[in-house]
Amino acid sequence: MIAQLKSLVRQLFYRSSLFQALVGFFSILLGRTEGIGMSHLLSYRENDAIGPLQRDEAIALFGIVRTLRPKVIVEFGFFHGHSAFNFLQALPSDGRLYSYDIDADSIIRAKTEFNFDPRFTCIAKSQTAFEPGDIDNHLIEFVFFDAAHELELNMTTFDRIVSSLAPNAMIAIHDTGLWHRAHFAPNHEAFTREYPGEWMSEDLYAHQSGERAFVDWIVATHPEFGALHFHSTRTLRHGFSLLQLGSQLCQNISINPQPADCIV
Ligand SMILES: C[S@@+](CC[C@H](N)C(=O)[O-])C[C@H]1O[C@@H](n2cnc3c(N)ncnc32)[C@H](O)[C@@H]1O
Numbered sequence: 001m002i003a004q005l006k007s008l009v010r011q012l013f014y015r016s017s018l019f020q021a022l023v024g025f026f027s028i029l030l031g032r033t034e035g036i037g038m039s040h041l042l043s044y045r046e047n048d049a050i051g052p053l054q055r056d057e058a059i060a061l062f063g064i065v066r067t068l069r070p071k072v073i074v075e076f077g078f079f080h081g082h083s084a085f086n087f088l089q090a091l092p093s094d095g096r097l098y099s100y101d102i103d104a105d106s107i108i109r110a111k112t113e114f115n116f117d118p119r120f121t122c123i124a125k126s127q128t129a130f131e132p133g134d135i136d137n138h139l140i141e142f143v144f145f146d147a148a149h150e151l152e153l154n155m156t157t158f159d160r161i162v163s164s165l166a167p168n169a170m171i172a173i174h175d176t177g178l179w180h181r182a183h184f185a186p187n188h189e190a191f192t193r194e195y196p197g198e199w200m201s202e203d204l205y206a207h208q209s210g211e212r213a214f215v216d217w218i219v220a221t222h223p224e225f226g227a228l229h230f231h232s233t234r235t236l237r238h239g240f241s242l243l244q245l246g247s248q249l250c251q252n253i254s255i256n257p258q259p260a261d262c263i264v
Contacts, residue, residue, distance in 0.1 A: 004112050010224035011050075013080060014159060015235050019079065022155060029140070033104065034167040036178075037061050037089040037090070038059075038062060038089070040085060040086070040089060041055055041058055041059055041062070041086070044058050044086075046185055047183070047185060047236050048185045048237070049238075050187055050188070050191060051079055051080070052079060052080060052152075052162060053082060053083050053086075053146070053166070053238065053240075054237070056146070056235075056237075057174075057237075057238065057239075058083070058086045058118070060088060060230060060240075061083070061087070061137075061144075061172065061240075062086055062089065063090075064091045064170070064172075065087060065090035065091060066090045068141070068142065068170065069092050069095075070091070070095060070141030070142040070143070070170075071092075071094065071095055071096065071137045071138070071141055072095070072096050072098070072135065072139065072140050072141050072166075073091065073095065073096070073097045073098070073140075073141070073142045073143070073144065074097075074099075074100075074130075074135060074142075074143045074144070074161070075087065075097065075098070075099040075100065075143075075144040075146070076097045076100045076127040076143075076144065076146060076147035076148070076157065077099075077100070077101060077127075077144075077145070077146035077147030077174075078099040078100070078101040078107075078109075078110050078122065078143050079101065079103070079106050079146075080106065080109060081109060081110065081113065081114060082112070083144060083146060083174075084097060084099045084114065084120070085114075087114040087119055087144070088119060088120060089116075091119060093119075094136075095119055096119050096120075096121070096136075097119055097120050097121070097133045097136065098121045098123055098134065099121070099122055100122065100123045100124075100125060100126070100127050100130070100147065101122070101123075101124065101147070102124070102125065105133065106262045107122060107124045107264075114182065115164035119170060121135075123135075125231070126146075126148075126227065127147045127148055127149045127152075127153065127154075127157040128148075128153050128156045128157050128160070130157055130161055130164075131160070132159045132163075132164050135164070138164075138167065139164060139166040140164050140165050140166060140169055141166045141168070141170070141183060142169065142170050142172065143161060143165070143169065143170075143171050143172065144175045145157070145171070145172065145174060145211070145214070146173075146174040146175070147151070148210075149175060149210050149211055150210045151207045151213045151214050151217065153229075154210065154211070154264075155174075155214065155242055156216040158214075158218060165231075166198070166246065166264055167261060167263075168245070168247070169196060169244070169246065170242055170243070170244050171218075171225075171241070171243040171244070172240055172241070172242055173210045173211055173214060173215055173240060173241045174211065174233065174239075174240045175207060175208035175238050175239065175240070176208070176211045176212050176215055176229060176239050176240060177203060177229070177230075177231035177232070177237045177238055177239020177240075178200060178204040178206055178207075178231065178239070178240040179204070179205045179206075179207055179234060179236055179238075180203055180204060180205075180233040181202075181204075181205065182203065183235055183236035184236070185236070188207075191207060192205060192207075195207070197209065202210060205252055207238070208238075215227055215229075215241045218243060219243070222243055224246055225243045225244065225245055225246065226242050226243065226244060226245075226246045227242065227243045228241065228242045228243075229241045230242070239248035245261075247259075247261055247262060247263045248262045248263070249262060249263055249264075250264050
């Protein structure tokens with residue numbers, strides 16, 4: 001009888017988002033679970049976002065940061081703070097986020113609107129002027145490229161940060177995907193006329209071909225890095241790529257000698 005009742009409750013849970021919300025609310029209220037700090041994502045735009053990352057990308061990056069719990073994130077490109085706030089919501093309480101921008105309005109926004117959070121530091125200088133001292137000589141565990149969108153500037157930046165990367169650092173590069181014409185809104189049409197993107201075929205448009213070239217350059221010149229691409233042409237997707245040093249997972253030390261750079 002109790003098993004049947006529980007099954008009915010579960011069936012209601014799987015079928016009703018209202019019931020899911022109620023169960024979640026009471027789970028937090030009763031201390032059974034904790035809040036997850038994702039409410040901000042309800043207001044992030046998806047299909048027509050140009051500039052900030054898209055909502056679904058923010059969800060993915062939120063989940064990755066929550067999973068990794070990095071101590072230090074460096075972001076190139078604050079703009080209006082969408083990605084920065086998303087990182088802060090996902091970061092552990094002892095984490096730090098250093099965000100670079102050169103635009104006067106973005107810097108004012110960062111310094112006035114984000115001063116509530118001691119984990120956040122705005123660095124008002126170009127990504128190409130990165131110095132380890134900017135980030136208090138910490139090692140970078142997660143870095144997000146979303147600023148200059150130019151191959152040369154990104155290569156210079158990479159060369160400056162590479163010795164500050166933690167051994168298992170993750171590098172995220174935004175805008176590496178292709179837009180499919182079938183999903184264009186008017187602002188995407190306008191973008192293709194105003195900015196120097198590149199048509200790769202009749203339907204596929206590289207809105208930031210410099211970012212794509214940057215990923216290929218890292219992998220070609222630093223073959224020790226492997227890349228994964230979070231791209232889709234089934235929707236309008238800016239896309240991002242994740243890179244990390246290739247490595248073996250550490251095994252039981254008593255059985256095998258361990259490679260010095262294995263990952264726990
Ligand atoms: C696409 S927006 C960043 C969007 C932001 N990451 C988000 O998702 O909300 C790019 C930002 O990079 C900044 N930027 C451009 N060139 C830069 C450079 N060389 N160094 C630092 N920031 C730069 C621009 O001022 C702009 O605010």
